[in-house]
Amino acid sequence: MTHCLGESLTVWLLISVALTQANPVDITEPPPDGHSVEFLSISRGKIIAAQYECYLKMLRDEPTTRDDSYCKRTWDGWLCWDDSPAASISVQHCPDYFQDFNPNEEVTKICNADGHWFRHPISDRTWSNYTRCSTLNEDYDQKIWNLYYIIIIGNSLSIVSLLVALAIFFHCRTLSCQRVSLHKNLFLSYTLCAGVNLGHLSAIAYYPQLQDLNSVECKVVQFLHLYLIGCNYFWMLCEGIYLHTLIITSVFVEEQKLVWYYILGWGFPLIPAMIYAIARSLYFNDSCWFNVETPLIFVIHGPICAAMVVNLFFLLNIVRVLFTKLKVTYQVQTKSYMKAVRATLILVPLLGIQVVLLPLKPKGPLSSEIFEYIMITCEHYQGFLVAMIFCFFNGKVSLCLLCSMCSEVSRTGSSGSLLQNRSISRVSVSLSNHLMPGTFLPLQSAHTPLHHLLP
Numbered sequence: 001m002t003h004c005l006g007e008s009l010t011v012w013l014l015i016s017v018a019l020t021q022a023n024p025v026d027i028t029e030p031p032p033d034g035h036s037v038e039f040l041s042i043s044r045g046k047i048i049a050a051q052y053e054c055y056l057k058m059l060r061d062e063p064t065t066r067d068d069s070y071c072k073r074t075w076d077g078w079l080c081w082d083d084s085p086a087a088s089i090s091v092q093h094c095p096d097y098f099q100d101f102n103p104n105e106e107v108t109k110i111c112n113a114d115g116h117w118f119r120h121p122i123s124d125r126t127w128s129n130y131t132r133c134s135t136l137n138e139d140y141d142q143k144i145w146n147l148y149y150i151i152i153i154g155n156s157l158s159i160v161s162l163l164v165a166l167a168i169f170f171h172c173r174t175l176s177c178q179r180v181s182l183h184k185n186l187f188l189s190y191t192l193c194a195g196v197n198l199g200h201l202s203a204i205a206y207y208p209q210l211q212d213l214n215s216v217e218c219k220v221v222q223f224l225h226l227y228l229i230g231c232n233y234f235w236m237l238c239e240g241i242y243l244h245t246l247i248i249t250s251v252f253v254e255e256q257k258l259v260w261y262y263i264l265g266w267g268f269p270l271i272p273a274m275i276y277a278i279a280r281s282l283y284f285n286d287s288c289w290f291n292v293e294t295p296l297i298f299v300i301h302g303p304i305c306a307a308m309v310v311n312l313f314f315l316l317n318i319v320r321v322l323f324t325k326l327k328v329t330y331q332v333q334t335k336s337y338m339k340a341v342r343a344t345l346i347l348v349p350l351l352g353i354q355v356v357l358l359p360l361k362p363k364g365p366l367s368s369e370i371f372e373y374i375m376i377t378c379e380h381y382q383g384f385l386v387a388m389i390f391c392f393f394n395g396k397v398s399l400c401l402l403c404s405m406c407s408e409v410s411r412t413g414s415s416g417s418l419l420q421n422r423s424i425s426r427v428s429v430s431l432s433n434h435l436m437p438g439t440f441l442p443l444q445s446a447h448t449p450l451h452h453l454l455p
Contacts (some may be wrong), residue, residue, distance in 0.1 A: 087124030158383025
């Protein structure tokens with residue numbers, strides 16, 4: 001599961017890197033001596049390690065005893081090639097040394113009929129064909145910009161919908177309760193995360209030199225991005241813990257203290273984010289920390305995966321208890337609880353859908369591209385989805401807004417007919433009664449403060 005989240009984050013980071021339009025490496029022939037000093041330190045380290053392993057392999061493998069012609073094993077500067085029969089083509093996957101290389105593509109090296117490796121006609125040097133590895137072409141550029149616009153639209157839509165939802169919750173005071181307070185913090189977390197995504201990608205797209213500077217500001221933005229991703233999942237965990245405490249252990253709890261939820265939602269994600277930042281600056285301090293192919297990413301994704309598993313366990317346990325109560329006796333209170341759990345139970349798998357789908361990533365170029373579009377859409381429209389399910393699709397929120405509209409019409413229409421004013425007044429009073437804590441939520445024992453629950 002952690003590996004899946006890592007791949008999901010990698011897709012977002014690859015778009016950031018691709019938008020910088022970095023200068024492509026020379027892929028017509030291996031890099032000359034001294035050229036590696038221009039590579040990022042992590043790329044240079046990978047090449048040196050691969051070269052070391054290649055020479056060890058060539059020394060360890062037994063010499064070829066065949067009588068016919070063959071091309072001898074060699075290191076071409078980027079990849080290691082085994083002994084190959086004459087008049088054959090050897091194939092390997094492209095290396096992942098560079099940001100503009102696609103590891104899913106293939107490198108070819110031709111062994112001529114005379115038993116010598118093919119030499120490039122211009123440079124007259126042995127040559128491996130890396131031309132398919134480069135992602136810097138028009139089709140790839142178009143794909144990157146398409147994904148970029150999907151992310152921009154998704155984050156913009158999320159920010160607008162979340163801000164509107166926050167305004168509604170602050171405006172409708174009749175909805176005020178502890179669970180709505182948790183909703184507000186969840187909305188704020190997704191809003192900040194979408195804002196960081198929006199600002200970061202926009203800056204990289206129009207000022208590509210920002211990444212090359214490898215500035216502290218760029219790394220701070222990356223730190224905030226990872227921290228806020230953690231906040232999103234831990235505030236969803238807070239939603240699950242609150243419902244579990246309210247419904248399962250409500251006999252022992254009279255009033256929940258939200259300060260513990262604030263510590264878990266905003267405070268705990270700081271710990272893995274800070275550990276990651278310190279370790280990254282010491283061991284993998286590459287350009288803006290874009291490369292997530294390091295073991296350190298588990299520091300971020302481990303707690304997130306744990307939060308998702310625990311949250312799912314809580315919600316399934318709640319559903320089990322509520323179904324048990326419904327089988328024994330029908331209670332309006334239990335039905336209302338089920339409505340409250342339903343929204344959270346729907347969101348948990350939806351917000352973790354990339355974890356479920358990523359192991360199913362197809363291999364083909366077209367299917368892989370379609371898959372990336374689906375994953376980007378699922379990931380960057382989460383804020384919009386949260387606002388829709390927790391706010392706009394909530395019947396009591398609709399009643400509250402309708403009540404406010406009727407009250408406003410009642411005040412502004414004081415000069416109208418007496419019959420019209422009385423009709424509006426009756427509708428307003430009726431809606432207000434539906435929104436009162438004692439009427440739109442079922443009665444329960446004195447042990448459980450039911451006004452803290454809003455489906």
